[in-house]
Amino acid sequence: MPSVQYLLLGILLLLGIGAVIAFSYFVIRPLRIHWAITEGRKMVAARESGQTWRHRNVCRMLATAHNDLEAADIWRQLKDIQEINENWVD
Numbered sequence: 001m002p003s004v005q006y007l008l009l010g011i012l013l014l015l016g017i018g019a020v021i022a023f024s025y026f027v028i029r030p031l032r033i034h035w036a037i038t039e040g041r042k043m044v045a046a047r048e049s050g051q052t053w054r055h056r057n058v059c060r061m062l063a064t065a066h067n068d069l070e071a072a073d074i075w076r077q078l079k080d081i082q083e084i085n086e087n088w089v090d
Contacts, residue, residue, distance in 0.1 A: 033071060036061035040074035049081040 036058045042048075049055065059078055065071035 032061055033065045033068065036065070037068075037071055037074060040071075040078060044074060044077045044081065047081055049078065049085045055082075 039054065039058045040062055043055065043058065055078075059075060062071045062075035062078070
């Protein structure tokens with residue numbers, strides 16, 4: 001009967017891995033997108049642009065936010081600010 005026990009253990013492990021993946025996709029990812037939108041608003045309000053890790057992370061999170069028009073608008077504004085600053089330096 002050890003094979004039945006191993007089968008049940010394997011099923012429980014797969015269910016646990018699935019629960020962790022679902023939690024990260026449905027809870028953690030929306031929280032990170034909300035953080036990126038909040039930080040992006042602050043950057044747009046301050047006309048802040050640069051190649052800092054925070055700016056890159058915010059742009060990456062906003063660019064990968066699916067079906068979120070606010071994130072797309074803030075991403076576009078940040079890219080416009082970045083292009084203006086790059087052209088100003090050149």
